[in-house]
Amino acid sequence: MPIERKDDMSQPSKKSPSKGLRRGRRKPNDRHQLQVEAPLASESRFYGQGLPGVNTETLTGKLIVLEGADGSGRSTQIRKLVDWLEGNGHAAVQVGIKRSTLVSEELERAQEGNILSHTTMSLFYATDFADQLENIIIPSLSAGFIVIADRYIYTLMARDWVRGMNRQWVTNLYGMALIPDAVFYLNVSPTQLIQRNLSKNKTLDYWESGMDVGLSRDIFDSFVEYQKRMKKAFMSMQRTYRFQVIDGEQSSDAVYDELIRGVNQAIFGA
Numbered sequence: 001m002p003i004e005r006k007d008d009m010s011q012p013s014k015k016s017p018s019k020g021l022r023r024g025r026r027k028p029n030d031r032h033q034l035q036v037e038a039p040l041a042s043e044s045r046f047y048g049q050g051l052p053g054v055n056t057e058t059l060t061g062k063l064i065v066l067e068g069a070d071g072s073g074r075s076t077q078i079r080k081l082v083d084w085l086e087g088n089g090h091a092a093v094q095v096g097i098k099r100s101t102l103v104s105e106e107l108e109r110a111q112e113g114n115i116l117s118h119t120t121m122s123l124f125y126a127t128d129f130a131d132q133l134e135n136i137i138i139p140s141l142s143a144g145f146i147v148i149a150d151r152y153i154y155t156l157m158a159r160d161w162v163r164g165m166n167r168q169w170v171t172n173l174y175g176m177a178l179i180p181d182a183v184f185y186l187n188v189s190p191t192q193l194i195q196r197n198l199s200k201n202k203t204l205d206y207w208e209s210g211m212d213v214g215l216s217r218d219i220f221d222s223f224v225e226y227q228k229r230m231k232k233a234f235m236s237m238q239r240t241y242r243f244q245v246i247d248g249e250q251s252s253d254a255v256y257d258e259l260i261r262g263v264n265q266a267i268f269g270a
């Protein structure tokens with residue numbers, strides 16, 4: 001299993017694929033009394049060229065993406081979402097950035113050294129994504145799992161754009177990606193993010209503060225400016241990539257209510 005990392009969290013479910021798509025017989029185990037049925041059939045497609053040799057018609061599972069800045073509450077919500085899905089008999093698999101067995105450790109080391117160009121770093125992240133796409137996401141969807149992605153290509157694209165990389169080149173690069181069944185973006189202001197990150201980690205992350213971009217020598221100023229730029233990049237993708245924006249500054253329960261409604265709609269059409 002991949003090593004737990006700051007960037008995300010991913011653990012395959014223990015449940016068998018065959019259990020994943022059967023009709024939910026148990027009553028929802030929490031206050032969310034929404035109907036849980038077998039996932040609707042949908043035609044999975046790639047954004048661009050995709051991966052060779054993949055028959056998208058066989059991908060019967062569902063892909064749900066949570067996007068948002070560091071400290072926006074993704075892990076908090078994913079924990080609840082996975083409990084809810086599994087409590088209702090649907091197997092869930094989690095993936096996230098810097099989780100591949102192929103390059104995650106090398107990527108970590110490269111970041112520590114901080115000597116790679118933006119393009120090389122971008123390709124490193126793309127490799128990490130491609131490895132998970134090929135070896136976790138696609139096989140899990142083929143087996144009928146519900147895949148929950150703690151960040152997806154949108155964070156990677158936004159990071160590249162903010163670093164001045166050619167938009168079309170980046171967009172083409174991620175043409176390999178599958179189009180998710182739903183994408184949720186947790187919208188939290190940079191100042192709120194600072195508070196949450198400081199209370200959680202006691203520090204701000206060098207990369208999530210954009211310190212490599214040279215916006216400011218002060219990590220707090222850099223964080224605010226970088227996160228503003230990231231948000232602008234996300235908002236520029238909202239329509240094209242069909243993000244559902246959730247106000248992440250609401251209480252955790254209120255965020256969860258909105259998320260569950262969206263997930264239920266995306267997966268079960270309920």
Ligand SMILES: Nc1ncnc2c1ncn2[C@@H]1O[C@H](COP(=O)(O)OP(=O)(O)OP(=O)(O)O)[C@@H](O)[C@H]1O
Binds near residue numbers: 008077249251252255
């Ligand atoms: N809706 C909320 N309101 C207030 N605080 C929250 C909310 N959701 C999460 N938090 C708190 O904010 C901090 C960050 O939450 P969480 O770890 O879920 O975010 P994350 O997006 O996964 O962060 P990271 O990028 O570090 O993985 C935690 O201390 C968590 O308890």
Ligand SMILES: [Mg+2]
Binds near residue numbers: 007008009074
């Ligand atoms: Mg997290």
